[in-house]
Amino acid sequence: MMVIATLRQKLFELxxxxxxxxxxxxxxxxxxxxxxxxxxxxxxxSATHAQVGVGDVALEIVERTESQLLMHLVMTEFVLRVPASTGGTGRFEVHHGGAVRRSGLRVRRRSGNQALARELQACLLADAALFQALMPRDFKRLRIELQGQQWCVRLEHMGGSEVVNRLPAFRRYIALSPAQRSHLLTALVGLQRVLSNL
Incomplete structure (x- = not known):
């Protein structure tokens, strides 16, 4: 019994x-x-946290890690905070629709009001500039949360991240191309515009 407890503790620490x-x-x-x-x-x-401005939009960038078996990813998450016109709570995830080809954007409600999820999806689709910026984006996660009187957007982009492997040993930074950079900044400015009116 003592051996199992010790083994469990070692695995937990690992x-x-x-x-x-x-x-x-x-x-x-x-x-x-x-x-x-x-x-x-x-x-x-700090070492893993920065703040940037894109026009009138203030963004935070947070570096975070994600461990896997013999490798880890270093992801950069763009955080946008927007005052909400109405209060409430809700968590939503935005992803591309379509099994083979991207056919649009879908909003998945994780918690909160289903009507708000439908309204959020309608607003994302109605804003042509935002839609055009989000469709070619290769983002790992796009979460939108409403907490009280504030929207919080967390976008993890595939570009701007690093893959570190231990066996075989290599380290690769996945750079943002100029086109990706332009679409990313346009999408964040567009999300600020849409959410401030929602």
């Missing part, structure tokens, strides 16, 4: 979610992203 993966270099991916974005307003708040 796979702890709050432990940084071996080989993780805090801030390195964020620095690569800073160069890719090329924004004059990039301000570091």
């Amino acid at each position: 796979f702890r979610a709050d432990r940084a993966p071996a080989g993780y270099r805090p801030g390195v991916t964020l620095e690569h992203l800073r160069r890719n974005l090329g924004l004059a307003s990039f301000e570091r708040l």
Whole structure:
């Protein structure tokens, strides 16, 4: 019985979610992203947290890790906070529709009002500039949350991330191309515009 408890404790320590993966270099991916974005307003708040401005839109960028078996990913998450015109709570995920080809955007309600999810989807589809910016985007996650009087958008883009493998050993930064950068910034500005009117 003691052996099982010790083994369980060792496994827990090995796979702890709050432990940084071996080989993780805090801030390195964020620095690569800073160069890719090329924004004059990039301000570091800590090794893994920065703030940028795109016109009148203020964004936070947070570097986070995701461990897998013999590798880890370093993702950069763009966080946008927008005052809400009405209060409430809700969590929604936005993803591309279509099994083979992208056929539009879908809003999946995780919690909150279903009518608000339908209204959010209608607004995303009605804003042509935002729709055109989101369709070619390769984002890992796009979450939109309403908490009280504030919307919070969290967008994890595939570009601006790093893959670190231990066996075989390699490290690769996935850069943002100029076209991806343009679509990403347009999408974030468009989300600010849509959510401020919702």
